[in-house]
Amino acid sequence: MDKVFVQGMKFYGYHGAFPEENRLGQRFYADVTLELDTRPAGKSDDLEQTVNYAKVYEAAKEVLEGEPVKLVETLTDRLAHLLLDRFSVIEACVVKVTKPDPPIPGHYDHVAVEIRRERD
Known part of the structure; x- marks a missing residue:
């Protein structure tokens, strides 16, 4: 399967397990790797035959700047399912x-959750 990468998307959201995270907000980054057959787009040079990167960004923004949740796992799962639901290719x-910079004791650069989901 071919892969399309959309990396380093940056957002500001109000997610977290601590009240100050929900009140103050913080940065979140998203990286996605999309598995699809790019041959139709490669042959036709037609954007409708592949994934529009701007629409992938819009989907990520919808989730990461949307309704606050407690867990990064929840954000990751919601984005994966939204991408599969929204883009049939x-x-x-x-x-x-x-x-x-998560607000937890100790010195952390970041925390991240990575998942893989397939179409049913």
């Missing part, structure tokens, strides 16, 4: 959501 996707 995607057969599977790998979604990684990163939360830089």
Whole structure:
């Protein structure tokens, strides 16, 4: 299967297990790898035969700047399912959501959750 990468998408959301995260918000990053057959688009040079990167960004924005949740796992799962629901050409996707500078004791650069989901 071919792969399309959309990396380093940046958002500001109000997700987290602590009240201050929900009140102050923080940055979140998303990286997606989309598995699909790119041959039809490659032959036709037609955007309708593949995934529009701008629409992938819009889907990520909808989730990561949307309704607050407690867990990065929830954000990651929601984005994966939204991509599969919204783009029929995607057969599977790998979604990684990163939360830089989490408010937990110790020195952390970031935490991240990465999942792979396939079309049923």
